[in-house]
Amino acid sequence: MSSDDTITSRSLLVTRESRVPTAVALLVTVVMMTVTMVDFVGDLRATDTFTSNTPDWNLTFDVQNYTMQAVETLQDDETRNLEFDMAEVIIPEGYSLGLIDVTITSEEEEGISVQCDSVAGDLIENGLTAQWNSPMSNLSGQDSSCQPIELSLQVYPDFDGRSITVSAVNEYQAMQHWLQDGWGQGVLSVDLELDVNSPLGFDPIGQDTDEEITVDVTVIMFKANISLVE
Amino acid sequence: MVEIESMVPIAAVVDLVLGIATLSIISRSQGTSANNRIVGCILGWILVFLGLSYIMTSILEFRYGALADFSAVDRDKVGGTFAFTAKNLLLSSAYMLMVLLPFFFPFRLINREWDLWFLLAGVCVACAVFTAMHLMTNFEHFQVENFLFIPGYVVLISMYIRFIITEARDNDERLRKVSVVVGLVLIGIHGETMTYWLSQVLSINDLFFQRQSIQSGLSISAAAWGGINTRLTLGATAMLVLCAGEAWRSFKVGLSPFGVLTFIIFIIGFVAGLADLAVLDVVRSCYETQCEAFPVAYTIWYDFTSEALVYLYTPILFMFILLHYDIVDTKREENRWLIRIIVILMLLIVSSTILELIQSFLPIPDMISSAALAIVVGIFIGWEERIVKSLIDDSASIQETVPDFALPEIEHDFASPRLFNLVFGGVTAFILIVSLLFTGLGVLG
Numbered sequence: 224m225s226s227d228d229t230i231t232s233r234s235l236l237v238t239r240e241s242r243v244p245t246a247v248a249l250l251v252t253v254v255m256m257t258v259t260m261v262d263f264v265g266d267l268r269a270t271d272t273f274t275s276n277t278p279d280w281n282l283t284f285d286v287q288n289y290t291m292q293a294v295e296t297l298q299d300d301e302t303r304n305l306e307f308d309m310a311e312v313i314i315p316e317g318y319s320l321g322l323i324d325v326t327i328t329s330e331e332e333e334g335i336s337v338q339c340d341s342v343a344g345d346l347i348e349n350g351l352t353a354q355w356n357s358p359m360s361n362l363s364g365q366d367s368s369c370q371p372i373e374l375s376l377q378v379y380p381d382f383d384g385r386s387i388t389v390s391a392v393n394e395y396q397a398m399q400h401w402l403q404d405g406w407g408q409g410v411l412s413v414d415l416e417l418d419v420n421s422p423l424g425f426d427p428i429g430q431d432t433d434e435e436i437t438v439d440v441t442v443i444m445f446k447a448n449i450s451l452v453e
Numbered sequence: 454m455v456e457i458e459s460m461v462p463i464a465a466v467v468d469l470v471l472g473i474a475t476l477s478i479i480s481r482s483q484g485t486s487a488n489n490r491i492v493g494c495i496l497g498w499i500l501v502f503l504g505l506s507y508i509m510t511s512i513l514e515f516r517y518g519a520l521a522d523f524s525a526v527d528r529d530k531v532g533g534t535f536a537f538t539a540k541n542l543l544l545s546s547a548y549m550l551m552v553l554l555p556f557f558f559p560f561r562l563i564n565r566e567w568d569l570w571f572l573l574a575g576v577c578v579a580c581a582v583f584t585a586m587h588l589m590t591n592f593e594h595f596q597v598e599n600f601l602f603i604p605g606y607v608v609l610i611s612m613y614i615r616f617i618i619t620e621a622r623d624n625d626e627r628l629r630k631v632s633v634v635v636g637l638v639l640i641g642i643h644g645e646t647m648t649y650w651l652s653q654v655l656s657i658n659d660l661f662f663q664r665q666s667i668q669s670g671l672s673i674s675a676a677a678w679g680g681i682n683t684r685l686t687l688g689a690t691a692m693l694v695l696c697a698g699e700a701w702r703s704f705k706v707g708l709s710p711f712g713v714l715t716f717i718i719f720i721i722g723f724v725a726g727l728a729d730l731a732v733l734d735v736v737r738s739c740y741e742t743q744c745e746a747f748p749v750a751y752t753i754w755y756d757f758t759s760e761a762l763v764y765l766y767t768p769i770l771f772m773f774i775l776l777h778y779d780i781v782d783t784k785r786e787e788n789r790w791l792i793r794i795i796v797i798l799m800l801l802i803v804s805s806t807i808l809e810l811i812q813s814f815l816p817i818p819d820m821i822s823s824a825a826l827a828i829v830v831g832i833f834i835g836w837e838e839r840i841v842k843s844l845i846d847d848s849a850s851i852q853e854t855v856p857d858f859a860l861p862e863i864e865h866d867f868a869s870p871r872l873f874n875l876v877f878g879g880v881t882a883f884i885l886i887v888s889l890l891f892t893g894l895g896v897l898g
Contacts (some may be wrong), residue, residue: 235560235858236611241618242569245611252606252690256683262681264675266659270666271673273740395742 273392279452280397284445287315291440297417298433303338305438306412309351312442320407321382322443323353327364327372327415329436340434341367341418348372351409353378367420378407382445394449401447413438459514460756461524463806464764465507465558469801471768472500474795475775480870482782487868489850491569492558494873496771497548502547505881507764509540521669522747523661524760532591538888541583541595546880548598549579549641555605555612559634559778559851562608564860569868575875580880583643588891593672599680602642606687609639610694617698621705628810630854632698633711634778639691640718641770646688648716648759651726653689657793658682661729667739692722721758728754753814761810765803772799779850793841797833800840 237245251315289312293305314320327344343365348355354377355362364372377383381400417434457555475497479490514520519530531537546648553572556562563571564636579598589594613635640647652658662681665671696719699712728751729736738745782788805826809812812822852859 231860235562235860236608236615238615238619240622241611241615245614248610248690248694249607251693252610252686255690256686257653259653259659259682259686260679262656263659263662263678266663267673267678270663270740274667274673282762346759352478393741399743 248312252256263284273405277390277392279390280394281386281388281450281452282397282401283448283450284321284382284384285318285448286321286384287444289313289317289442289444291442293438293440294435295361295415295438296433296435297415298349299417299419302416304347305413305415306359307413307440309407309411309442311410312407312444314444315446318403318444318446319379319403320442321377321379321384321445323376323378323411324441324443325374325376325413326412326439326441327366327374327413327436328439329366329369329417329434338420339367341365342372342434342436343414343416343418344372344374344438345414345416346376347412349380349409349412351376351411352406353409354380357385367418374413376411379403379445380406384443384445388452398447398449407442411440413440458509459520459524460726460760460806460810461507461514461520461762462511463802464768465504465511466534467504467765467768467802468500468507469504470798471772471795472497472526473886474505474718474791475500475781476870476874478781478788478791480874482788484784485782486556486850486852486862488852488862489780490868491561491572491873492554494870494877495554495557495572496775496780498873498877499547499550499554500768500771501877502543502550502881506540506543506547509536509543512536513540521665522752523665523755524763524796525665525669525671527668528592528672531668533892535888535892538588538592538892539885541581541587541592542884545582545583545595545879546576546877546884547586548601549576549583552598552605552760554642555608557782558638559612559631560858561860561862564863566863569889574635577876577880584884584887587676588887591615593674594676594680595672596684597674597676597679599684602684602687605642606691609635609642610691611629613639613694613698617702621702627810627855628858629709630849631851631858632702632780633709634774634851636698636711636715637694637770639695640714641767641774643684643688643691644718644767644770645759645763646685647692647695648725648762649685649729650689650692650721650722652729653685654693655726655730655732657729658685660733664736664739664744668744679762689722691718695719706755718762725754725758753810756810756813761807765806769799769803772796773844777848779848779853783845783848788799789841789845792845793837796841799832804833 291307291311293307295303295305309320312320325344325346327342328338329342344363346362348362354360354442357377359375359377361373361375364374366372380403389397415438416435417436419432419434474494479485479493479497485493510520510524510526513526513531513534513536516536517531517534519527521527526537526540528537553575555573556568561568579601583598596632613632616628616632616635617626620632649658652661660684662671662678666673695715699709699715702709703712732747732751735745735747774784776792781792783792808822808826808829811817852862
């Protein structure tokens with residue numbers, strides 16, 4: 224047994240030579256445990272807050288518009304289809320396509336009377352990726368009182384331009400709904416229909432047979448901004 | 454290619470087979486010393502508790518699909534079920550035995566008349582206390598029992614350093630057997646956390662537990678997280694001590710198989726640490742954005758290292774300790790056939806599992822893997838006698854190897870396997886009944 228004279232439980236664990244390395248090993252253990260424990264406690268608190276609270280986030284939208292216009296002259300009883308390619312829209316970095324507003328304006332300037340013509344406009348559902356069935360979308364309109372017809376198509380789900388408050392565990396998840404790609408791709412198809420009206424149906428020289436119709440398409444683009452509701 | 458499947462059911466079978474076989478051999482070995490009977494029963498029951506716990510984990514996995522990353526159980530899915538409750542309580546009991554093992558093996562340190570009663574009563578009391586606490590707190594503080602590993606860790610580390618230094622000083626090769634077995638016990642207890650040593654040194658393991666808390670409802674309790682961190686730190690420092698010790702010994706005396714094993718685990722931990730650093734974005738995604746899945750390569754790495762070490766190699770390691778350190782009576786002819794069956798069975802189960810794991814990422818046709826398995830079977834059958842002989846013939850208990858270091862043995866007549874089986878069998882029955890009762894009463898969940 225060499226220099227170890229009598230064996231006790233203590234002498235099985237430490238000898239004079241092993242005392243220092245053992246103390247160093249245990250010291251390293253204590254130091255590492257302390258350092259990592261501080262990290263663990265820090266993350267414990269953050270995780271506790273994360274899992275126990277679902278904070279509210281305020282989402283506001285920066286909005287930019289892009290307009291396109293088409294002026295068409297329609298004959299009486301004519302139906303014409305106009306197409307606006309959304310690929311032409313210049314979308315700034317970070318923005319998404321939110322809404323499309325269409326204004327159809329007719330100008331009654333011919334004929335001897337000021338009787339308004341009857342104009343109808345429809346947004347035709349096609350491959351354009353948008354919320355065609357949303358209650359916010361107004362796809363058809365008609366007017367015979369010289370007032371503009373306002374049509375709209377909600378492109379991005381749930382976007383109406385107004386700021387909203389959402390509950391989410393972190394900023395990413397709160398923003399996630401507003402970072403989708405692919406909405407607003409395709410061609411906007413607008414059908415126009417004209418029915419010329421004469422006063423009491425009387426237009427002896429057949430002068431009032433057509434109408435100039437202006438279609439203004441306003442593409443509303445948005446970028447979501449987020450802030451924590453304190 | 455086959456789908457990656459959990460190793461938990463394999464581990465359950467392996468642990469249970471080995472545990473029951475150990476207890477069976479111990480029961481039939483009349484001539485074994487009291488100390489070996491106690492150690493054999495502790496090891497046997499550790500394996501039985503682990504095996505039963507793994508069975509519950511398998512139920513959670515296959516019935517509820519609740520196994521998340523790193524073999525963690527998704528508490529949101531199965532919290533309050535019988536299998537979840539029993540799994541945790543059985544694991545807790547296995548921990549208690551692991552906590553007390555260093556005081557009985559390789560040396561019986563307390564060496565008093567009452568130490569056996571301390572062991573039995575300690576496990577029963579701890580089991581009752583932790584069961585009550587976990588049930589009352591809905592497992593909020595599960596893993597707090599990891600703090601109890603500290604005394605055993607101090608004992609094992611001190612003993613390892615003491616014997617490796619004395620061996621080199623006195624040039625006494627007999628003492629190597631002690632430092633090796635201490636190292637093996639350290640690997641057996643802290644093996645998994647040893648493979649995370651670099652991550653713990655870099656203090657990034659906390660981020661993984663943060664992810665688990667968010668993803669699978671891991672308890673947010675200071676006691677639980679403190680326990681987890683304690684276990685991780687003990688594993689990391691144990692690895693560093695073993696590596697430093699083996700490097701020093703290799704320089705002084707020469708490289709040994711245990712040194713090679715230590716360096717392999719050290720390198721695995723190093724690579725695992727780098728891999729953990731590489732996936733930190735994925736780990737943090739649960740907190741910062743939304744949970745992303747780990748890359749397949751990372752999962753495969755984890756399966757082959759940490760998970761395989763826990764589920765496949767730890768039982769083999771315990772088997773090696775049981776046989777090579779003569780804890781079970783390997784010399785008796787009637788025990789030999791059972792030992793042979795256990796050795797071959799375990800090696801084959803592990804080999805086939807490893808083959809399946811390899812198939813999970815290499816496009817090897819089934820025919821080739823079957824042929825490979827046949828080759829492995831052939832080798833094991835052909836070398837069966839040699840393998841078993843090399844394990845058994847060189848076997849010697851610590852008391853036989855270094856009698857001058859053995860404390861005078863206290864012979865307990867009552868330290869019979871029957872007593873252990875009665876007490877720990879009672880603990881098992883208590884856990885199962887309590888789990889069933891509390892789940893049925895709807896107290897949990």
